[in-house]
Amino acid sequence: MGMLDGQCLCGQCKLSCDEAALKAVHCQCTDCQKLSGTGHLTNVVVKKGSAIVTGPLTVFESAAGSGNINKRMFCSVCGSQMLRENSGMPDISIIHAGTFHQPGAISPGAVVWHKSAISWDYCDPSLPVYEVMPPPS
Ligand SMILES: [Zn+2]
Ligand SMILES: [Zn+2]
Numbered sequence: 001m002g003m004l005d006g007q008c009l010c011g012q013c014k015l016s017c018d019e020a021a022l023k024a025v026h027c028q029c030t031d032c033q034k035l036s037g038t039g040h041l042t043n044v045v046v047k048k049g050s051a052i053v054t055g056p057l058t059v060f061e062s063a064a065g066s067g068n069i070n071k072r073m074f075c076s077v078c079g080s081q082m083l084r085e086n087s088g089m090p091d092i093s094i095i096h097a098g099t100f101h102q103p104g105a106i107s108p109g110a111v112v113w114h115k116s117a118i119s120w121d122y123c124d125p126s127l128p129v130y131e132v133m134p135p136p137s
Contacts, residue, residue: 004046006100008080013055015082015099021046024097024106026123029113029133031064035072035081039121042097042108043084051093053082064088110134 004017024044032041056076064070068088074081084094097103111123115131123129 003105008075008078010078012077013075013082015053017046017051019047019050024108026108026111027113028117030116039118044095044097045092048091048093
């Protein structure tokens with residue numbers, strides 16, 4: 001089992017990544033608050049195509065404020081989100097860290113979109129904090 005393998009809550013959807021993650025961040029944007037139902041999501045960014053999901057998937061698409069299309073893929077049986085893509089970022093896919101079998105092996109490198117943080121949402125204070133999304137490095 002690779003480090004970046006994972007599954008949904010019920011186990012019918014399996015995830016495997018054949019390449020190392022590009023980065024991981026805690027994101028406090030309002031979309032991630034709505035998607036998670038809490039203060040932030042821990043998003044793991046992987047090269048598009050390197051993450052394969054098998055199992056019954058339901059796909060939801062919605063338009064972001066920018067006009068880009070957000071595509072979100074969920075296990076059709078238990079509703080866990082497996083993968084997220086955005087037409088404005090065609091080279092990457094996003095996976096929520098808790099989806100992996102070994103989420104402790106992920107090292108978030110920053111807190112982003114801090115300007116919309118909820119007052120009680122706490123992230124590792126040793127990480128760099130960005131008010132919005134920093135430009136790609
Ligand atoms: Zn499931
Ligand atoms: Zn976000």
